[in-house]
Amino acid sequence: MKLIFDIGQPGRRGVSLPRPDVPRKTAIPASLQRSTPAALPEASEQDVIRHYTRLSRKNIGIDTNFYPLGSCTMKYNPKFHERxxxxxxxxxxxxxxxxxxxxxxxxxxxxxxxxxxxxxxxxxxxxxxxxxxxxxxxxxxxxxxxxxxxxxxxxxxxxxxxxxxxxxxxxxxxxxxxxxxxxxxxxxxxxxxxxxxxxxxxxxxxxxxxxxxxxxxxxxxxxxxxxxxxxxxxxxxxxxxxxxxxxxxxxxxxxxxxxxxxxxxxxxxxxxxxxxxxxxxxxxxxxxxxxxxxxxxxxxxxxxxxxxxxxxxxxxxxxxxxxxxxxxxxxxxxxxxxxxxLGRTGFRKVSENAVLNANYIRTRLAPYFEQKYDRPCMHECVFSAKKQAQNGVHALDIAKALIDRGFHPPTIYFPLIVSEALMIEPTETESKETLDAFCEAMIEIARLAETNPEALRSCPATTPVRRLDETLAARKPDVAASLSQ
Amino acid sequence: MPYLANTDSDRQIMFNVTGSQNFDEMWQQAQVDEPVPELHGLSAGVSEFEVTNILRKLAAKNAVHLINFLGAGYYDHIIPAAVSEITGRSEFYTAYTPYQPEASQGTLQAIYEYQSSICRLTDMPVANASLYDGGTALFEAMMLACRTTRRKRVIISGAVSPIFRKMLSCYSGNLDIELIEITPGSADDSNQNEFPLACDKNTACVIVQYPNFFGAIEDWSSCNEAIHAQGALTICSAYPIALALLKTPGKMGFDVVTGEGQSMGMPLSFGGPYLGFMAVTEKLMRKMPGRICGRTVDKEGREGFVLTLQTREQHIRRESAMSNVCTNENLCALSALLYLAGLGKQGLIDVAELCTAKAVFAREQLLNIEGVSAVGGNAFFNEFVISLPGDAAEITGKMIDKGFAPGFPLGRYYPERKEQLLVAITEKRTKEEIKALANALEAVL
Missing domain, CATH: 3.40.640.10 (Type I PLP-dependent aspartate aminotransferase-like (Major domain))
Structure with missing residues (x-):
């Protein structure tokens, strides 16, 4: 997809501004004036809105998908707050x-x-x-x-x-x-x-x-x-x-x-x-x-x-x-x-339901994924993909496979003391149906790890891009669009 | 209870699966053996409608009717509707930090475009994804300089925002850093000549502001050369809107450019959320704090974006990380990007030209009042200092009663400047409002 800098034409304007109502004077001496204008986009307001609306559709958020990212408490954000x-x-x-x-x-x-x-x-x-x-x-x-x-x-x-x-x-x-x-x-x-x-x-x-x-x-x-x-x-x-x-x-x-x-x-x-x-x-x-x-x-x-x-x-x-x-x-x-x-009694209902949701996932997935510490959890449960890793399916592969199944992955490789960690935090705002659908996806992935591990290593396939070359990104950093573009 | 999805019967099934009868038993199994707190001090929850009414009433107790000439680093600029339209898309605002790049290309490309825009505005090659605010960004810049030079002596201009200076001295309290302040000149200048003299082989960096806190613009080019000769880094905190018209920090030879980004599309919102931006030279890229987004390719050769150079960061490097920052101000960086893209190349120049023309006009109007005199003002962008015949804080109080926030009285942070007022003009102020300000001031003097 194009960058915003590649959209529009020289001279194209965006937002309208008030007409000057005072003489056009300046107190900036010539020697302190900018020699060339900053090469910012030259696009119409519609160009800009369309570009970023399209970009937004390349994102997963709480409002689009279940987002059980451990330690991040991705609960629903009430809309009236924004107003x-x-x-x-x-x-x-x-x-x-x-x-x-x-x-x-x-x-x-x-x-x-x-x-x-x-x-x-x-x-x-x-x-x-x-x-x-x-x-x-x-x-x-x-x-x-x-x-x-x-x-x-x-x-x-x-x-x-x-x-x-x-x-x-x-x-x-x-x-x-x-x-x-x-x-x-x-x-x-x-x-x-x-x-x-x-x-x-x-x-x-x-x-x-x-x-x-x-x-x-x-x-x-x-x-x-x-x-x-x-x-x-x-x-x-x-x-x-x-x-x-x-x-x-x-x-x-x-x-x-x-x-x-x-x-x-x-x-x-x-x-x-x-x-x-x-x-x-x-x-x-x-x-x-x-x-x-x-x-x-x-x-x-x-x-x-x-x-x-x-x-x-x-x-x-x-x-x-x-x-x-x-x-x-x-x-x-x-x-x-x-x-x-929430008020006096609401706060506790939040934690009760958050803990219940996490333990529900923990219990349902326990037969399929190892737990280093096998005991009832609080608001999140940590599994290890050690068993799956023996077949060459790592926590990262499971994460990417979940994306293809419509879920944001859990936190992976943290905490550091659990190898191949998958840290799942459902939060209290999610329904049992969502938790069930997630568990079924995880169970399917656990089965595939045994029968067809290769199918998982190539995920995700449904996203705007596939697995990205992070080594290249760090070795030859391209962190700003060059001006010739 | 809102925001809970499960019904009692859902919960019953879930209890059966998890092997507990009820919540009490669930807590016991999770080894929570603490008594349930009473929370007597809290009131019962109310509906969204009622909460909205409570908060509307409180909002009405805040005076936003004042005609605003108050700046001092935080400015009342026009915010194009495109900004909130996009930041209000929940695909952006309900996402987390983009740890899973395939599911976050929207956020990541936006960060890349934001970094590129900051680079173009400041004329620097590298920028990060954001820091909390202008003050914390300046602290991070100072730490970057100390880390790079392995020196602990920092020279800072007294014409840097007093708020930022207080933050820097708070943070360096336990760090064995020597902060040396250069007293500004008696008018609005930073006292440039003093900087090379104060700089020695133990100096990590020199920190200045552009335009400075009094609104004055100064060319730091030759000063920076002298500072570099001592092996110290040069850091400036800049006002991004002014950079549309001013000689760039990059051209003046700064190593690190930071600033408060609020003016780029963020409402004043009583102090936050704001945006700290940071741009550095190529050489300093791998020492820079904060998230950085980079462009790369996927395994099929398609272009895409990832968080990169992560070995600088706390989740990998822990106590040896370049900074402790984790959550930054991503949505505010998106606001800044939308602001810069929405106004565009010429629009930003137009905003800045309106600001500067109105500021020149306002200064003329105010200096026409008997008893009001100039303090410097040879070169400024949209903010300037005037001297009043009396205590500026008191006069400000009288002006507030007349419906104006006339500026910032400098005596609070500069006791020797009790009669001085720092006045800021943005493109939102009209000729009529400026004339009304001058008339009201004349009346209260």
Whole structure:
């Protein structure tokens, strides 16, 4: 398919603009003017719309297909959220307005949204306070570990430089810890899929800054040693970070703050039903226990006795500015709408149904695919394609075969501690019929892996392109269309 | 309960298959032995209709009636309808990061076209798929420079957005990075002469803004040469709309160009979601943070797109990755692409020319008021500083009461500039609105 740059003709115009109503003057000296115009498309509005409408049809999304991508919580994104975010009262609001005198009173509605959303999160997760500023999950992790660093600094624990991280963790955990200046050390998983407590004990020491634990973990399992783990880390003088990427599994059923975690992020673009956007925008609010409140980033919102909201900036111990303003407001707004819709009892229904759906898939597929940790799961189940791999059918082949059968594949090759991993997260919004159809496709693929493995290795065949040469892409990178085109 | 598909009888069949009687037993089997929390602090759920009403009422409490001359890095530009029409297609907005390229060619080709557009606008050879915002992009650029040069001394202009500077100092707090700030000149200039003097063999990079925070445009070419002579990298944070008319960062010899992309088709939306863009020289490509999309071929020789150079990223390299970024701002990058494609080559120039002509007009009108004087203003795009006869913050308060957001009072971040106001004009402002601003200002002074 053509690139947008190959569409249209020299001189063709797109969108119309207002006529100039002032003299055509400029304050740009000749020496600072651009010599040649940027080679942007020269297409009509219709050309542009048709090109991108066609491109959109080369995508699979939640609205087109079942999308059981493990760890990503691809649940339905309610449509009324999108409309609310376009209300001019929100969309046209300049973020610097509250910094102007008399400006604060003019943004009370927006401040209310942020404050009330963070209050709901505090109650739902059991933390003293939340900041809504982190702009994605990994940004939340970074904020969280920076809070841990600030806490140690305030307690003169300058030698505490090591962040312990389970071998099952997402890559963002060690990467975020490194960006915050920590050295990372890996803690093993035991034979049941929980944290290996002996290994943890051995690695805890006077250099321990903290431990980052995903709860439930990336194997889709609930580690019922969590309270014990928090005690052990605290005993050693460290703090415990909860990666809330999997919060959908326990929402309304367990409050992580009650378990002893000191700090945690949640992904609004997973658990709270805001769209992933093909890779963002996200939002990763961070909750903290009482002792970390003084270190939270600024600005913070306070609700005054008269019910109005104020932004505050002066906190001596604050880590400072992690984001330009108050977070990805448009995303927070959609998540707040979702929270109001679910209400007190709705949150738990989400996690109950998410866990039931995952266990249903787990039970139905257990005869066909190996499980390294064979026990009831939470919101996602992790299989291994080890058995199929003996016939030359790898996790990647299964993924591609699923695409041909009308399903987005699960996450593959993660967690790293499960070889040939297939990580399946159905979410609560999917019906039994969809789960059944998916299971039948998986069972058919498992049978083909035995009878006709070659048929799977050549998938997908129904997509706009077939398997792409990733080695070529990395060896001879072509990352921008050259101007001669 | 909305958004759940299964009925009680569906669930009963599923319980039978999974071997539990009910949810309580299901939790037990999953080894959850925690008490159920009461959640007394939460209210009962309500319907979409009611939620919409609640949020409409809150929206009405936000003042969007003000005539806006407030910029300071975040601008109120026209957004063509084509932008939301395409970003509102759920094939785009309900997809995840394109890990499965055969099922994501729409997103991937759009990223490739976005990267290409950023390259063409900045005059740089390589761009990534997006970062969170202009400030975090600048932090990533700084880290890229420290990584590449193995140096830890960073020189930053005091005429870089004070918000970005606060973010950089927050992030470098634990990183043993020495941040040195160059105080701007007394007018609106960045004090260019100081940069080569401050730069030495331990300097990782020099960071400037273009146009600078005060709106001034400066030629960094010879400054960059002197900085490169010390082995340091040059980084600029740029305003993308201005680049339609300005000498390009690529031509001026910058190694890394970042910026806040909000002005390219994203609503102000009270601070986000926005877009951090980043473009670099060929040499720095494999050290760049974030996703990169590349063009390749499938096994039948057809052209297609994949995420590439992934060994830089956290899911492969973990603690040694170039950045921790995972989810970025893909849909915002799509907005920027639609904006640039929708306006096109001449349309973007027209927008920028409208901005600059109206800004010249507005500055003349404002400087005609008795007591208002110029602060620099020799070379600017669409934003400039004026000095008022009194506290600019107070005067701004009076102007708000008259229905104008007249600009940004600089005293908040520059205490020595208490009387100065930073005024931004976009193509949305009419001659009448500009005259009304001047009249209102004259009246309150």
């Amino acid at each position: 609310i975010a376009t209300l001019p009262g929100y969309a046209e609001l300049h973020p610097l307005l509250p910094q102007l005198r008399h400006g604060g009173v003019l943004t009370q509605g927006a401040l209310a949204v942020i404050y009330e959303a963070q209050s709901i999160l505090c109650e739902l997760l059991g933390f003293a306070e939340f900041t809504m500023q982190p702009l994605a999950g990994a940004h939340g992790e970074l904020t969280g570990v920076m809070l841990i660093a600030a806490w140690h600094k305030a307690h003169d624990n300058t030698q505490r430089k090591v962040m312990l991280i389970p071998d099952a963790a997402h890559g963002t955990n060690p990467a975020s810890a490194a960006v915050a200046g920590f050295i990372t050390q890996v803690v093993d998983t035991d034979n049941s899929g929980n944290v290996n407590l002996n290994d943890l004990q051995n690695k805890l020491g006077t250099d321990t800054a903290g431990f980052m634990l995903t709860c439930p973990n990336t194997l889709g399992l609930y580690d019922n040693q969590v309270r014990k783990i928090c005690e052990m880390v605290h005993q050693a003088g460290g703090l415990v970070y909860c990666d809330g990427a999997n919060f959908n599994a326990i929402m309304g059923r367990i409050r992580p703050g009650d378990l002893g975690f000191d700090v945690m992020h949640v992904n609004l673009h997973k658990t709270f039903a805001t769209p992933h956007g093909g890779g963002g925008p996200g939002s990763g609010p961070v909750g903290v226990a009482e002792h970390l409140v003084p270190f939270l980033p600024v600005s913070r919102i306070r609700k005054r006795d008269d019910g109005t909201y104020a932004l505050e900036y002066h906190f001596r111990k604050s880590i400072g500015y992690i984001a330009p303003f108050y977070g990805n407001f448009g995303v927070i707004l959609k998540a707040y709408a979702y929270m109001l819709t």
